[in-house]
Amino acid sequence: MQTMIEFQHVKKAYGEKTVLKDFSLTVEKGEFVTIVGSSGCGKTTALKLVNGLLAPDGGEILVYGESIRRKDQTQLRRNIGYAIQGSVLFPHMTVEQNISYVPNLLNKKDRKKTKEAVAKWMKIVGLDDDLRERFPSELSGGQQQRVGIARALAASPEILLMDEPFGAVDEITRGQLQTEIRRIHSQTGITVLFVTHDISEAMKLGTRVLVMDKGEIEQYASPEELLRHPATDFVRKLTAQQRHVCRLPDERLEECEYSGVNMEE
Amino acid sequence: MFQEMWNLFLDRNDFFVGLLWEHLGISLLAILIAVLIGGLAGIVISEVQGAARPTLGAVSFLYTIPSISMLGFLIPFSGVGNATAVIALTIYALLPMVRNTYAGMSGVDPAILEAAKGMGSTRLQILFKVRLPLAMPVIMSGIRSMVTMTIALAGIASFIGAGGLGVAIYRGITTNNTAMTMDGSLLIALLALVMDFILGFLEHRMTKRSREAKKMNHRMGAAAALVCLAAAGIGMFHSREGETLHIATKPMTEQYVLGEILELLIEQDTDLEVELTQGVGGGTSNIQPAMESGEFDLYPEYTGTGWNMVLKEDGLYTEELFGELQKAYQEDYHMEWAGMYGFNNTYGLVARREIVEQYGLETYSDLVAAAGDLTFGAEYDFFEREDGYDSLCETYGLEFKDTMDLDIGLKYQALNEGRIDVMVVFTTDGQLSSADAVVLEDDLQFFPSYLCGNVVRSQVLEAHPELSSVLEKLSGTISDSDMARMNDEVETKGREPEAVAEEFLRGLGLLE
Numbered sequence: 117m118q119t120m121i122e123f124q125h126v127k128k129a130y131g132e133k134t135v136l137k138d139f140s141l142t143v144e145k146g147e148f149v150t151i152v153g154s155s156g157c158g159k160t161t162a163l164k165l166v167n168g169l170l171a172p173d174g175g176e177i178l179v180y181g182e183s184i185r186r187k188d189q190t191q192l193r194r195n196i197g198y199a200i201q202g203s204v205l206f207p208h209m210t211v212e213q214n215i216s217y218v219p220n221l222l223n224k225k226d227r228k229k230t231k232e233a234v235a236k237w238m239k240i241v242g243l244d245d246d247l248r249e250r251f252p253s254e255l256s257g258g259q260q261q262r263v264g265i266a267r268a269l270a271a272s273p274e275i276l277l278m279d280e281p282f283g284a285v286d287e288i289t290r291g292q293l294q295t296e297i298r299r300i301h302s303q304t305g306i307t308v309l310f311v312t313h314d315i316s317e318a319m320k321l322g323t324r325v326l327v328m329d330k331g332e333i334e335q336y337a338s339p340e341e342l343l344r345h346p347a348t349d350f351v352r353k354l355t356a357q358q359r360h361v362c363r364l365p366d367e368r369l370e371e372c373e374y375s376g377v378n379m380e381e
Numbered sequence: 382m383f384q385e386m387w388n389l390f391l392d393r394n395d396f397f398v399g400l401l402w403e404h405l406g407i408s409l410l411a412i413l414i415a416v417l418i419g420g421l422a423g424i425v426i427s428e429v430q431g432a433a434r435p436t437l438g439a440v441s442f443l444y445t446i447p448s449i450s451m452l453g454f455l456i457p458f459s460g461v462g463n464a465t466a467v468i469a470l471t472i473y474a475l476l477p478m479v480r481n482t483y484a485g486m487s488g489v490d491p492a493i494l495e496a497a498k499g500m501g502s503t504r505l506q507i508l509f510k511v512r513l514p515l516a517m518p519v520i521m522s523g524i525r526s527m528v529t530m531t532i533a534l535a536g537i538a539s540f541i542g543a544g545g546l547g548v549a550i551y552r553g554i555t556t557n558n559t560a561m562t563m564d565g566s567l568l569i570a571l572l573a574l575v576m577d578f579i580l581g582f583l584e585h586r587m588t589k590r591s592r593e594a595k596k597m598n599h600r601m602g603a604a605a606a607l608v609c610l611a612a613a614g615i616g617m618f619h620s621r622e623g624e625t626l627h628i629a630t631k632p633m634t635e636q637y638v639l640g641e642i643l644e645l646l647i648e649q650d651t652d653l654e655v656e657l658t659q660g661v662g663g664g665t666s667n668i669q670p671a672m673e674s675g676e677f678d679l680y681p682e683y684t685g686t687g688w689n690m691v692l693k694e695d696g697l698y699t700e701e702l703f704g705e706l707q708k709a710y711q712e713d714y715h716m717e718w719a720g721m722y723g724f725n726n727t728y729g730l731v732a733r734r735e736i737v738e739q740y741g742l743e744t745y746s747d748l749v750a751a752a753g754d755l756t757f758g759a760e761y762d763f764f765e766r767e768d769g770y771d772s773l774c775e776t777y778g779l780e781f782k783d784t785m786d787l788d789i790g791l792k793y794q795a796l797n798e799g800r801i802d803v804m805v806v807f808t809t810d811g812q813l814s815s816a817d818a819v820v821l822e823d824d825l826q827f828f829p830s831y832l833c834g835n836v837v838r839s840q841v842l843e844a845h846p847e848l849s850s851v852l853e854k855l856s857g858t859i860s861d862s863d864m865a866r867m868n869d870e871v872e873t874k875g876r877e878p879e880a881v882a883e884e885f886l887r888g889l890g891l892l893e
Contacts, residue, residue: 164499167499169495169498169499190501190502190503191501192501193498193499193500193501194500194501195501196501198496198499198500200492200495200496200499201492204490204492204493204495204496206493206497206510206511206515207493207515208514208515217497217500217510218500218501221500221501221502221506267500268500277499
């Protein structure tokens with residue numbers, strides 16, 4: 117396994133308030149890491165450190181095995197997909213223009229290649245081709261999120277950062293989008309860092325789940341492991357509901373391993 | 382009234398259309414510069430932290446300077462004429478431009494900007510691909526209100542000898558031609574409305590986002606830019622070079638007539654082209670500096686005014702001092718007096734007839750007892766000048782109840798309406814004959830002599846000796862009553878100064 121992202125003793129503070137203290141984490145290639153925790157626990161901060169939107173106060177962050185400290189931040193970001201909460205599509209651009217935003221930053225000349233990429237990604241995220249010329253205001257919430265994902269993926273990055281991308285859509289659409297993103301992950305083998313405050317979403321999507329509280333890692337493990345061996349009280353409490361989905365008593369939890377908590381693939 | 386305005390417009394449509402183009406040219410140039418500078422400033426202060434407050438403070442400060450004082454302040458730097466007008470208009474247009482650009486730029490959702498940054502846009506890419514396009518609606522509405530304001534404000538540009546429709550307004554006021562004032566004002570309003578409509582249409586087009594609409598927008602934008610440039614070109618660069626004699630006149634009816642007389646005769650008798658800037662606001666105070674800088678070559682002036690306002694001599698001017706006046710002009714300013722017309726446009730005091738009867742007024746000294754009940758009116762430079770109001774009151778021991786600043790063209794109306802009781806007139810005022818007023822006697826000989834002649838730059842006279850003989854032809858040809866009558870022709874009978882001038886020259890047999 118190849119290491120894609122590595123945090124080495126990272127410290128980050130906003131003025132007096134320390135958000136991350138001695139944060140270390142390794143993400144292997146092809147992992148789908150969901151980061152879950154209460155708001156203000158530092159999960160969004162950790163995400164923004166990866167593409168250099170925030171700079172650490174201490175420690176190192178390695179992407180593709182290299183420290184990003186001395187890297188060209190703009191180039192770095194172009195090779196990392198980024199999708200964030202709510203509708204932050206560019207309202208003055210069409211669906212096509214939104215999706216081809218990063219490809220256009222990368223290769224201005226090759227219009228044909230860009231057009232093909234747009235078509236390919238619209239298909240992958242499940243957008244109808246006749247939506248190309250639409251503006252974001254003319255799309256439903258779910259369609260907007262799909263465009264957001266296509267935009268993040270359009271330049272075929274190897275890493276995708278997502279910050280509560282499904283926070284603003286209804287329950288049914290969210291379920292569909294969750295299924296889509298899992299499918300995209302398994303199709304492309306992309307490494308995903310996915311921030312959410314919803315433990316069920318984290319458990320459903322992640323190949324590994326990172327539980328954070330007050331800037332510290334509570335546990336970093338597979339969803340099964342989280343259920344079986346919660347490392348701390350915080351994790352136990354957080355996963356209590358998930359654990360009880362199978363409605364068996366605690367001492368027989370191991371029998372619950374494939375009871376639906378761990379997805380049915 | 383409307384009939385009169387319409388007829389005047391039809392009669393003089395060349396004049397009005399010329400002014401309209403010039404107005405448009407001056408305004409568009411100012412707007413263009415303001416959009417570029419103001420837009421750039423607005424963008425820069427929204428990108429550079431901490432620059433917004435001082436910049437907005439500075440442009441707000443400039444914006445609050447009254448336009449008249451702004452123009453007066455600019456004259457020493459950029460002279461009289463279109464350039465100063467464009468500078469002043471640009472300064473006023475900056476505030477709405479900078480403020481709206483800044484507001485538009487700051488109003489863009491920071492989450493969108495972060496998304497753009499997170500996707501690997503450089504600072505410039507964020508600016509041009511995301512921030513600026515999203516700020517555009519706010520910027521456009523700023524431009525729209527700024528354009529209307531600038532076109533309206535350009536009406537005062539004539540105050541400092543610039544062109545545009547303000548010329549018609551100012552000339553209308555000065556020569557008691559209401560129809561002309563109204564035509565000028567109406568055309569300004571119309572121009573502002575049309576521009577606002579065009580911009581509204583543009584705004585509407587810009588919100589259309591389909592590809593075909595965008596392509597169409599690009600074409601229309603290019604066409605519009607060309608039209609703007611052309612208009613600005615036509616407006617600004619009417620010939621100001623070559624063998625051209627630049628003549629200025631003060632905003633007084635008789636000066637308009639004298640200006641036309643000079644233009645007609647000089648263009649007929651010499652090879653010189655005359656460029657006549659009629660009715661420069663502020664009169665001597667603005668024309669003299671422009672003469673010194675060579676922007677103007679010649680203007681009709683009055684000896685007493687030259688003595689007190691230009692040479693800043695304290696004493697009373699009498700014509701015995703003419704030799705000294707001429708010498709001082711030649712030595713201090715390299716200008717000289719030539720072609721003394723013969724009439725003496727001196728000051729006189731008049732009172733409304735009912736006041737005269739009520740108080741039994743005959744002389745200025747009789748006013749002393751009545752002054753406490755009376756309001757005194759005069760144009761603003763009478764209150765300013767050294768031989769003006771204060772000096773008059775001191776000599777006669779007058780203390781008026783109140784004073785009022787009035788434009789030369791409006792004071793007879795004010796007197797008739799009873800807003801003022803006593804006022805200063807000129808002995809050649811056309812309206813004097815028809816006014817319900819009595820001229821009082823200057824029993825202490827307070828007012829100096831104001832013989833009218835031309836002040837010419839010596840350099841110009843040397844270069845064009847033929848000019849001297851033309852001016853000599855006009856010497857001693859106009860009496861006080863001739864001038865008053867010609868003024869009356871224009872002010873009361875509504876004739877054009879040009880027509881009156883031509884008739885006068887024909888009467889003298891000077892026109893071929």
